[in-house]
């Protein structure tokens with residue numbers, strides 16, 4: 001958890017400096033990026049990666065029954081693509097302000113989903129369980145549950161009372177119930193792909209393209225093991241992901 005809190009503190013400090021204010025509001029730090037200079041490209045990158053994945057399966061003549069699979073795997077491919085673009089731009093940019101922006105895009109384009117989206121996924125689960133037990137009946141109950149859940153992760157919820165209203169703002173809770181968790185596992189896997197890619201780009205790319213072209217003719221853990229030698233059940237996958245975030249944040 002420390003890596004996420006450290007990241008939040010860095011953003012708070014930076015915002016305080018740039019805006020020349022003592023009290024930083026959590027929403028200021030979320031909004032403060034030079035988006036007038038560089039657009040927020042993560043969404044386009046993410047959705048086009050989904051399209052490319054489907055195109056590759058189609059080129060590979062994957063049988064329609066195997067063209068759909070677990071959503072966390074779909075998301076892992078799209079998130080990996082977000083990482084590639086943000087990190088490429090970060091490494092090749094010389095202007096410090098844009099460089100910082102691209103690094104921030106890496107983290108906010110789901111690099112930190114392990115912590116940020118995990119709060120939403122945990123909250124959503126807690127809401128379902130709380131309602132079932134008859135403990136969540138009002139907006140105040142949802143506020144309290146949100147506070148308790150987010151407080152396990154976040155440094156801002158104790159300072160900014162409005163953070164406890166986050167349950168209102170997550171569209172996915174209403175549009176696509178229980179989907180958030182796919183981004184958490186997707187991000188975890190994408191961080192693993194990114195590590196493997198950095199270790200040996202050429203062999204990784206060959207194996208990765210084979211995986212995303214293959215379709216889902218086996219269980220996801222078997223596919224990951226067969227194509228990329230990733231053991232989805234090994235806790236080391238999570239340890240490695242946290243370490244790679246730590247390296248980038250510090």
Ligand SMILES: [Zn+2]
Nearest residue numbers: 046050075078
């Ligand atoms: Zn997606």
